[in-house]
Amino acid sequence: MTSRRRAFAVLVSWCLAEWFLRRQQLITDDWQGWRQADTLAMAQHFVEGPFYLLEPRIDWGGDGSGIVETELALVPAVVALAMRLIGSTDILWPAQLLSLVAVAAAGWLTHQELARRFSADAALLGLLAFLSVRGVVVIGTSAQPDALGLLAFAVGWWVFLRDLEAPRHRSWLIWVAATTVAGLLKPTLLSLGISQAIVALARGRPLKRPRLWLGWLVVLGVVGLYLWHARSLYLEHGNTFGLLSGGDSKLPTRARIVELGRWLDLARYAIVWGTGPLAAVAAIVTLWRRRPGVEELALALGGLAVGVVAFRYTSHKWGTHYHLPLAILGALVVARAVEGWRTPWPLRVGAVAAVALYIRGLLFVMGLPPEPETRLGLELAKHRQPGDLVVVRARAPGYEPEWETENNYQDPRVFYLSDTRGWVLPNDEHAPEAIGRLAERGARYYVHVAALALAPAQQAWLATHATLISETDAGTIYRLAPE
Incomplete structure (x- = not known):
């Protein structure tokens, strides 16, 4: 040969x-x-x-x-x-x-x-x-x-x-x-x-x-x-x-x-x-x-x-x-x-x-393990309607203190799998007002990846402004009440 x-x-x-x-x-x-x-x-x-x-x-x-x-x-x-x-x-x-x-x-x-x-x-x-x-x-x-x-x-x-x-x-x-x-x-x-x-x-x-x-x-x-x-x-x-x-x-x-x-x-x-x-x-x-x-x-x-x-x-x-x-x-x-x-x-x-x-x-x-964003994206696809806007909490922070720089935290996987658009919040943004402002702009779902626990203030806000529709070890999905 x-x-x-x-x-x-x-x-x-x-x-x-x-x-x-x-x-x-x-x-x-x-x-x-x-x-x-x-x-x-x-x-x-x-x-x-x-x-x-x-x-x-x-x-x-x-x-x-x-x-x-x-x-x-x-x-x-x-x-x-x-x-x-x-x-x-x-x-x-x-x-x-x-x-x-x-x-x-x-x-x-x-x-x-x-x-x-x-x-x-x-x-x-x-x-x-x-x-x-x-x-x-x-x-x-x-x-x-x-x-x-x-x-x-x-x-x-x-x-x-x-x-x-x-x-x-x-x-x-x-x-x-x-x-x-x-x-x-x-x-x-x-x-x-x-x-x-x-x-x-x-x-x-x-x-x-x-x-x-x-x-x-x-x-x-x-x-x-x-x-x-x-x-x-x-x-x-x-x-x-x-x-x-x-x-x-x-x-x-x-x-x-x-x-x-x-x-x-x-x-x-x-x-x-x-x-x-x-x-x-x-x-x-x-x-x-x-x-x-x-x-x-x-x-x-x-x-x-x-x-x-x-x-x-x-x-x-x-x-x-x-x-x-x-x-x-x-x-x-x-x-x-x-x-x-x-x-x-x-x-x-x-x-x-x-x-x-x-x-x-x-x-x-x-041998790569399954990612939580995959499970959450597929689950959200069962609930969302065409044109729905979504807020996703990323696993990555908005600022990397170790490297003293802002960070690209926007993870698109939930949007891609659920065929939606929306906003990504970094995992070091703990103020519930951030979710509220996006709900006022039309966001209908909030997706929280389980890599970081919800802050108490976020839990309290979601309890009165959203409905829990899915909870797994991958994370939680809330339907936001119209503002």
Whole structure:
């Protein structure tokens, strides 16, 4: 079997495992289910309301428009087109299939580029390492924009390297477009530009080419213009994912940046969810053999830049998706580590380890516990009427004292499952007047997630202004009396 056929067989096997074993039917119970719920809700709004890519809408905008400051909603838009074609908004598989195709394409491109640099066996092991990373396993059928972002990153990286070797107008257009899309989908993916610049600097002469500087200028200009537009949406409508507005900061504080434990957490998440443990071992082998490559160094420094800039997230389970581009670094490191070995045992051991790591990642995501928001959302769906507005008490606080920053606490899962809209209150908002003010604006239900007990004042207010309609270990649902 040829190298390409073996790689294709591996990718097909991986896709089948992802689709039939990893794929979730209840995305609200999946890893980062809140991000998936927001993605699909935006797609539904594109179908049911105005289809305007530059004005995405969410469910937690209260009685307002729901227009939100966020990254470019390209994935929700593509999913919305599929929903319109199929004639239903109650479907998950188009978003999941889009992620699967994007990751598979990124893996295939990475394998092909590794095969240009290393032996067929080394390239295949690099592909196996890529597919075994927990972040790749999880994102493979996840309804999030990160899979498409990974593909854009991969295209921008590999085509940029080709353009350095043999400059062509076509390759220039491709890497500039891919890098731009990556930055629009996730601004932290602009770390790709850092990695590109390091490689160009190491090779010296390419930096003298105006076409490189023009390409980077185009990327920064387009992404910057979009961020300015997104900021204007927040100023007009008041909703944000914390892209530039809202007070939420991903930056480290002085107290946290000097904590050794935080750096160890960052390293752990970067390895498990980014490069993969197999690459960590391969990196030691590569350093021992004194064979590190400039491409690996460039990707590592780009990843480190993201890790520091978004330290609050990258050192925590909230930010596992920030490490996803490091899977390409992991594939490179593994391929270089096994290249040139005269004995086949490193390849065999590496292949077995990659399969074991994939199974471990699969078991991790399949073993995730059910979330209380899922149960509450499904229960609320039995009671609500079309157009009802809802107040949901989030599990997250509005302010993080540990990081000295406001927090993105808005959890959309109850709204998504019950097909409602409304407001989210942070769990550190204990004044019952907050619920009362929203009831005056039309809220008909109050959903309290059981992670935090009701404050006595809230209990007293609800006893006289609401009717308890559901109480489980997941939380409580009240019907609010009209004000």
